[in-house]
Amino acid sequence: MTGTIGSAPPAPRHARFVRITHWLTTIAFFALLLTGVEVVLSHPRFYWGQVGNVNTQPLFALPVPSSRSTVPTGYSFRLADQNGWSRYLHFEAAWLLLFVGLAYVVAGLRSGHFRRNLVPPAADRSWTALRSAIAEHIRFAASAIGDPWSYNALQRLSYLVVVFVLFPLVVWTGLAMAPGFTAVFPAGVGLLGGRQTARTLHFFLTIALVLFTLVHVTMIIVAGFRSRVRAMITGAAESPQ
């Protein structure tokens, strides 16, 4: 190819707003995850419905020690209480996540990012296409890693589910645990079926987001860690094929 000198620089692999919001979300997510684990350790039991405490039967209990002596755990020792700073940082990171998420969705809608990059093309919107994409992923087939300039249908659907299902639900179930919030929006907890149900769903949504993150990072490593991370930091990537 000739005549590239003096022409406009190539378009970035990821738009600037995608790169900025990606890393801010990463920071907020890990702060939320760490502090969320700390808060769970003060009561590693989960319930269904409105109420639950050590006098009621849990839905399940995590086999971990607790930072409170009132919780029966089967361990003879108690962990240090980390809830003060953990709760502060959890909610501060949640605000960051909320603002960054809203900015990302607004910018994504305005720029056509979702339509162009994340909604699967019409040809891929079938169970057959999805099944073959899943099979390729399971085999770690080269075609699953695909074009560094695009995503396949499975990747697109995963990102859409994370952005438009998991993150909104994890924020909602988190807010449904706040007595000051449910006083303003009683339906915020009523539709979920109770405060303890919200807490248990919050836990499972977190597990889903952690699993997504593990698969996401694994795919990045398989596809080429340096080039994919560089593309998300600087926007630079191999030329389109």
Next chain:
Amino acid sequence: MSNVSRRTLLAGGVVAGVAAAGVGLAAIGRRFGLVPPDAGGIYGPGETLSYAAHRLLGRNSLALEFPRSMISARPFANAITTPTDDFERHRAESFVNWRLVVDGHVSRPASLSLSELRAMQARSQITEVTCEEGWSYVAEWTGTPLAGILSTLGVRPTARYVVYYSSDPEWWESIDLDEAMHPQTLVTWGMNGADLPVPFGGPLRLRVPRQLGYKSVKFINRLVVTDSLDGFGNGMGQSAANDGYAWYAGI
């Protein structure tokens, strides 16, 4: 003018604008009671956003109330510190000499007995105790709305907070005047149709159902109405701040 210097100027302008907006917002926030006492420090921005959002969304919104069928059969009282000798003396005489002192920015400071409190307009409500740890239970609480007590004694216009103390010297708290005058904030002496049991805070507990359990101090014996939290203990408006806890516990 080069592109770079124009960009620098623009960036400088944006920074100055954001700073001016921040100073302006802080002044407005303080004027309308949207800034918590722990607004400083690295967690201050998040804390201020949570407190201000809840105050802007629903200053007078009511905490969830539940049907009688949802009252927990086995509520959890949580651990309490060993009661003081003074508390045990009161318990031995069934709390007949227990007093609630109300002073500070009120026109007529008072020292109220349990029977005087019970003689005032009472309210019962079925609300949930939600602990910051994650557990909860529902009970029926009966008591004298704090708003009624404060109105009877006359709140001075300078009042902004109510600080409250317990016979447990390690547990004291404060709430803003919105929360203090809220109809569900109860000086509680009854639970599930009986006297409030000691493990649940008897003889008197300030129940603040829009906030987490640690704001609902057990064994209360003094309320101070104040214009500022400076000069009260650590100046942060609560004993829980010593362990790194947030002052506003609506989230």
